[in-house]
Structures are given as structure tokens and as C-alpha cells.
Amino acid sequence: MASHAMTGASHREPNYLEYKGKHTGILAWILSTDHKRIGIMYLVVLTAFFLLGVTLGFFMRLEQLYLDKSVSLMTAATYNAIFTLHGVTMIFLVVVPGIPATLGNFMLPLMLGAKDVSFPRLNLLSWWLYVVGALIIFASLFSGGGLPDAGWTFYAPYSVRTATNIPLAVFGVFILGFSSILTGLNFVTTMHRMRAPGMSWFRMPLFCWSLYATGWIQVLATPILGITMLLVFAERLLNIGIFDPSLGGDPILYQHLFWIYSHPAVYIMILPGMGVISEILPTFSRRTIFGYKAITYSTLAIALAGSLVWGHHMFTTGQSWYANFVFSLLTFLVGIPTAIKVFNWVATLYKGSIRIEAPLLYAVGFIFLFSIGGFTGIMLGILNVDIHLHDTYFVVAHFHYVVFGGTMMALFAGIHYWWPKMTGKMYNKKWAISGWAVMFIGFNLLYFTMFIMGYEGMPRRYYGHLEQFHQAHRIATYGSWVLITGILMMVATLISSLRNGEPAADNPWGGSTLEWSIAGLPPLLNFDEIPEVTEDPYTYNPEPEVAHE
Amino acid sequence: MSSHASSHDAHEIHSDFEGAKIAMWLFLFTELLLFGGLFIVYAVYRSKFPAEFAAGSFALDRVLGVINTAVLLTSSLTVVLGIEALQRGKTLLAKWMVGLTVIAAGIFMVNKYFEWSHKFHLGLYPGGDGMLNLPEGMLRSGGEIMFYNLYYFMTGLHGVHVLVGMGLLIGVLYFMNKRPYKRGVTVADDASDEFKLANLNPRNVSKLENVGLYWHLVDVIWIFLFPLIYLI
Numbered sequence: 001m002a003s004h005a006m007t008g009a010s011h012r013e014p015n016y017l018e019y020k021g022k023h024t025g026i027l028a029w030i031l032s033t034d035h036k037r038i039g040i041m042y043l044v045v046l047t048a049f050f051l052l053g054v055t056l057g058f059f060m061r062l063e064q065l066y067l068d069k070s071v072s073l074m075t076a077a078t079y080n081a082i083f084t085l086h087g088v089t090m091i092f093l094v095v096v097p098g099i100p101a102t103l104g105n106f107m108l109p110l111m112l113g114a115k116d117v118s119f120p121r122l123n124l125l126s127w128w129l130y131v132v133g134a135l136i137i138f139a140s141l142f143s144g145g146g147l148p149d150a151g152w153t154f155y156a157p158y159s160v161r162t163a164t165n166i167p168l169a170v171f172g173v174f175i176l177g178f179s180s181i182l183t184g185l186n187f188v189t190t191m192h193r194m195r196a197p198g199m200s201w202f203r204m205p206l207f208c209w210s211l212y213a214t215g216w217i218q219v220l221a222t223p224i225l226g227i228t229m230l231l232v233f234a235e236r237l238l239n240i241g242i243f244d245p246s247l248g249g250d251p252i253l254y255q256h257l258f259w260i261y262s263h264p265a266v267y268i269m270i271l272p273g274m275g276v277i278s279e280i281l282p283t284f285s286r287r288t289i290f291g292y293k294a295i296t297y298s299t300l301a302i303a304l305a306g307s308l309v310w311g312h313h314m315f316t317t318g319q320s321w322y323a324n325f326v327f328s329l330l331t332f333l334v335g336i337p338t339a340i341k342v343f344n345w346v347a348t349l350y351k352g353s354i355r356i357e358a359p360l361l362y363a364v365g366f367i368f369l370f371s372i373g374g375f376t377g378i379m380l381g382i383l384n385v386d387i388h389l390h391d392t393y394f395v396v397a398h399f400h401y402v403v404f405g406g407t408m409m410a411l412f413a414g415i416h417y418w419w420p421k422m423t424g425k426m427y428n429k430k431w432a433i434s435g436w437a438v439m440f441i442g443f444n445l446l447y448f449t450m451f452i453m454g455y456e457g458m459p460r461r462y463y464g465h466l467e468q469f470h471q472a473h474r475i476a477t478y479g480s481w482v483l484i485t486g487i488l489m490m491v492a493t494l495i496s497s498l499r500n501g502e503p504a505a506d507n508p509w510g511g512s513t514l515e516w517s518i519a520g521l522p523p524l525l526n527f528d529e530i531p532e533v534t535e536d537p538y539t540y541n542p543e544p545e546v547a548h549e
Numbered sequence: 550m551s552s553h554a555s556s557h558d559a560h561e562i563h564s565d566f567e568g569a570k571i572a573m574w575l576f577l578f579t580e581l582l583l584f585g586g587l588f589i590v591y592a593v594y595r596s597k598f599p600a601e602f603a604a605g606s607f608a609l610d611r612v613l614g615v616i617n618t619a620v621l622l623t624s625s626l627t628v629v630l631g632i633e634a635l636q637r638g639k640t641l642l643a644k645w646m647v648g649l650t651v652i653a654a655g656i657f658m659v660n661k662y663f664e665w666s667h668k669f670h671l672g673l674y675p676g677g678d679g680m681l682n683l684p685e686g687m688l689r690s691g692g693e694i695m696f697y698n699l700y701y702f703m704t705g706l707h708g709v710h711v712l713v714g715m716g717l718l719i720g721v722l723y724f725m726n727k728r729p730y731k732r733g734v735t736v737a738d739d740a741s742d743e744f745k746l747a748n749l750n751p752r753n754v755s756k757l758e759n760v761g762l763y764w765h766l767v768d769v770i771w772i773f774l775f776p777l778i779y780l781i
Contacts, residue, residue: 118565118568118572119568119572122572181576181579184575185572185575185576185579186572188571188575189568189571189572189575192568192571193565193567193568193571194568219575219578219579220578220579220582221582222579223579223580223581223582223583223585223586224582224583224585224586226583226586227583227584227586227587228586230706231590231702234702238675238701239675240675240698240701240702241675241694241695241698242590242695242698242699242702247675247691247694247695247698248691248692248694248695248698249695250593250594250597253590253593256589257586257589257590260586
């Protein structure tokens, strides 16, 4: 695939950062319909939210240093508000839009050999809805009855009764849902319509495949969240008691509707991450991906099976034994395509010419952390084990291993991988690798301790804890400091590369997908000539011609 | 909105009508699932309170319901006729048909208004007097309250969709009244000769087709809502 469309250096068009459009200054960004600028804008806003979420998490951990609550940092009500805001920020503003909105926006058209996404203006609208949704959520903090304190899940009946400003927060989530739907719809259409000539479905890079599956889940699952949020909204404002038992409603029904969206949403979070890993491993081991089609089908299988397992969040609600049995079985089944991917990744590395760089370390770290997260997910899917572990720190640890150790690590991996193509600069390799190492150690100190605490019975979301958990809480809090140090090292390394970094080569890692065929930073329309694709992706053959003839 | 004139001229001249239709269908899936969530809620409460739901639905005004169903079905026909007419270059007929669709949608909403305001008058709304206290002073059961909750929420959300559809149809009418070749960039250079002969803007055909799809969805959802709420 690499042999085509090497843009001649003779007549360089202005790249997407140099390009002068109708607007100048900040307007040239916030009114731009260029998918690359939109991707960068998402990245900037998302980084700000991520750091906000990290700060909130930092304070939650700090509070747990205090066994004696009479001298601690905050009141129980503040603690409730902080974990709610931490959850809402991290889930709805960071992890769900995460990879598709940032790397997906920037890379999808480049990897497909297209000039832009199918609907550039709709793409900009998605970004605006994202920002407006976020602003509405933050407005809910400073208005009405106070900080929302219902947890990111907004479980009824508490969420329909608490005096805090739930309606506005819920409305913000509804707006964010629209943003997510429009992005998914745009990406799916783009892949149907804008692949370069010769790029059949099975020549699409795996990152695109993962965005395709994600797009479908976004389109099909998000509306259920939308209607649930609308019902909560109506319940608060119009007295329509769908979930409130005192008005004849059923709070368990809320949980069903919420998880019908929110479990598939977990796959909205993780599938693009898996796609990023599938790009990085072949590049840094100089081998074609092992089992391209197996990875593709397993992506689709995860998207399908993952939509049918929501009931495993509700094993302790007293739903029928048969429902529990079926949901438990389906949960185990999701493990199969996931394991197929992990084996394929490891097999890709096997006997490869491995080059140790920051993106590869993040990717390998992903495999390690995600495998622990996935495995503990299977444990939680076992009916009797779940009774013991439900609503404990074990669940918190599992979730962070999957979403932070999985999605966020994959996002970091992808940022390090594509940074040269997005910014034209190389970051300092040693600092990038040290940042990763510190982060990895801190991560495991923080969250592995939570597994042990949870197994021993520490419930999640509790303001205080018993003395028997105190030592573990201290270790976890120290771990959080290490983790945050690592995150700050990474952010600082990347930002300083913008000023001090070496100019990046056109294809610093020797990648084989189309985005690397562009010389320098991509110009506004990405390709001077739409490339024609004649090979499968990841063709890393040392003697390509000889091998075929 | 486009800050990059050159990029977006390129996009606009070669508008991908097929892509627009794919996106519209994907959007319709989201709408189906939005109402799908409501149908789940309805199914759960109907099975929990079958007698109360039956009583509730008998108390509704079926004549109004039937009239509204007929009006909405007819409007689906007129929008299809409008698309057919526009594709054949009969622009004036097409405008009339789209206009009739808007009028039908208006009739639907006026009927809805009378239906709702009658109930409000009787105090039959969430939190209203008629809901919590029967004339004899008896409390309504939870099931009946739930029926009215769902009645208002489902028909209300559908009503919002009707209003949005009216807005979209009026928007298409506006574009159909604009002179097609104005500003020189609205017509595809590679449009077929038939389109050019008929002085037709293919972007309007695409717009009307997609709005028509949306309108059919509004209709289809009503076809399910009507029996669920009024008949059974």
C-alpha cells in the first residue's frame, strides 16, 4: 500500500496548520470543517477534561488517607459530588468520545485515502454539541439545588428525588449523546462511501474497522440512553413517574434501560482502543498483523455480543434466575472474541523485529492491563462470585483496568504513534518512555490494591472506611500520586515537543498505512491525488517483489 | 460555516446523495431505538397493569385518534407524490404536495391540542386533580396514573417529531422556491441532462427524499402508537 501517492516534494501545498481560510485566529479553528482541525480541537478540550477528572480522582484518593473523618478534607456530601463529577467527566466527556473523536477524526479519512469525512459540517456540529453538552453539565454544578450527587449512573429513585441539580446534568448527557450519534453516523457513512479505489472492506486498516463497529454501536445504543435521560428529565420536571415507586414506577426498569446503553458504551470505549493497538503492533514488529480477518470478525462479534449482556450489572437486583443465567453465559461469550484479539496481538509480536519505542510500550502495557481487566470481568460475570464482589472496590478496579488501562492507554499509545503526523514534531523518546514507566507502576499500585480491598469487602463510593482497609487505602493513594506524576510527565513531554522537538520525518516508524504516505503534515485535502490501493494493509515484507514472483 | 472555501466547494459540487441517504437511514435507526426504549417501558407497565391500561385506552377519544391516523397516513402519501413529481420535473405539483403535507401535519397537531386540552380541563395530567382524585374522592390506582404518564410522554414525544417534520418540510419548500441556478454553485456540474432540462436542482430532490424518509418514520411510529394507546 505504501508504494502510492508519495506526494512530490516539488510543489508542496500548505499543510492543514498553515492553510489560510476565510477566518483567522480562533475562528479558523472553531468554525473549521477540516476533520484534522476538528480532531485536534477534540484533543485539546478532551485533555482539559481528562486533567479535571484526574484532579477530582486525586482528591477522592486524598480523602481516603483519613480514617478519622473529623479532621478530613471534605464532607460526605462533597465526596459524593466529587465521585459523581469524576465519573460523569471521565465517562461522558473523556472516554466515550475519546479515541473516535480525536484520533478517529484525524486519521480515518487519511487511512481511507479520502479528502475528508462524508459530512464535514455535521462533524463540526458534533464538536459544538460536545462542547455545549459539557458546558451544560458544568452549569449544573453552579445552579439549582447544588452539585449532582447521584453517581455517574444516575440510578433511580435517588436521582429523581435528590434535591441536587440532576435535570440539567441529565440534559447535558442527552446533548452529548447527540454528539456521539452524529460522529458514529458520519464515520459509518464515510467508510461506506469514501474508501480509496482498490480499498476493499478487507483492505481497510483495522483501526477503521474498529471505528466502523463503534459507529454502529453509537448509532444503535445511544438513543436508549437518550430516552432514559429524557424520562428522568420528565420525571423531575413534569411529574411523569416512570421510575419513582411512589408514583407507581419501577426503579429497576431504570437500571435495565441505563445498562442497555451503558454496557454497549463500554465497547464504544474499548473497540477503538483495540483498533489503535492493531495498528501499532505490526508497525513496531515489522510483521503483518496476525489474523487480520479474525480480528475484524471478533470486532464485529464483540459489538454484537456486547449489546446483549447488560443484565450482568443487575445480578443482585432480584431479576429472574433465568435472566441471570443467560446474561452470565453471554458475558462469558464476549470473552472469546476478546481473547482472539489478544492472542493475535501476541502472535504478531512473536518473531517480529521489535523496535522499542513509546507507542509500542503503551501498546504492550495495554495488552497486560486490559487482560487483567478482561479476566476480572469474567470473574464478575460468574453469578455467585458477583454476589460477593458486587458494588465493591473490585468492580472499581476492574472498570479502571479496562477503561483506563485499556482505552486511555490505547489513546496515549495512539497519540504517541501519530504525534509526528499530527504535529510534525518528534517528542523526546527517553522522557516519553519514562513517563510510560512511571504511569504503569503507579497504575498498578493504585488499582491492583483496589482489587484486594474489594475482594476483602471494601464497598465502592463509601466516604469512610474501616480500619482494616486503612493500609491498603494508603498504598492506593500513594499509587495515585505516582500515576499522576507519570501522566504529567507524558503531557509535559508532548507539549514541550511542540516547541523544542525535532522535526519529524515523513514516516518515522515505517508505517505501511496510507496516512504515512503523505509527505510532512497533511495538506488541507490530505492527498494531491487520491491514492489507489493495490495491497493489503500491513505488508511488511523484506523482499516484496521477489516473494510474489 | 466553512472556513476552507476550496475544500468545501469540492465537497459541495460533488455532493454524495447516496451517502446522504445512508446517513438518513442510520439516523432513522436512532429514532426507532429512541422510541424502542419507550415501547419497552410501555410493555413492562402494560403487563404489570393490564386492566388499568385497558380502562385507560377505552377512555380516550377514538374518533379523534382515527381521524389523526387517517390524516397522517394521507400526509405520507402526499409527500411521496411530491417526491415523484419533483423527480419528474413537475416542480409546481411537488410544491403543492409538500404544502399539503405541511397542512396535514398542522391538522394533526390541532387535533392533538384539542385532545390534550380537554384532558387538562378534566385535570387528567401528571400531578393533576383528576388524576389523583376521582369525582367520588377515590384515589386512582398506580396503573391508571402510569397509563396517562405514558400517554402524555409517548404522544408528546411523537408530537415533537411531527413539529420537527413540519419544520423540515417547510425548509424544503423554501429551498424549492429558491431559483436553482442562483450563485452558480448549487447545481452539480456533473448533473444529468434531464435534471438540467427540467431546471431541477438535484440537491432539492435529495433533500425532499430524505425529509420524506423522516416523515414516513413519524408516520410509522404513529401506526404503532395508535393501537397501543387507543385500541387495546
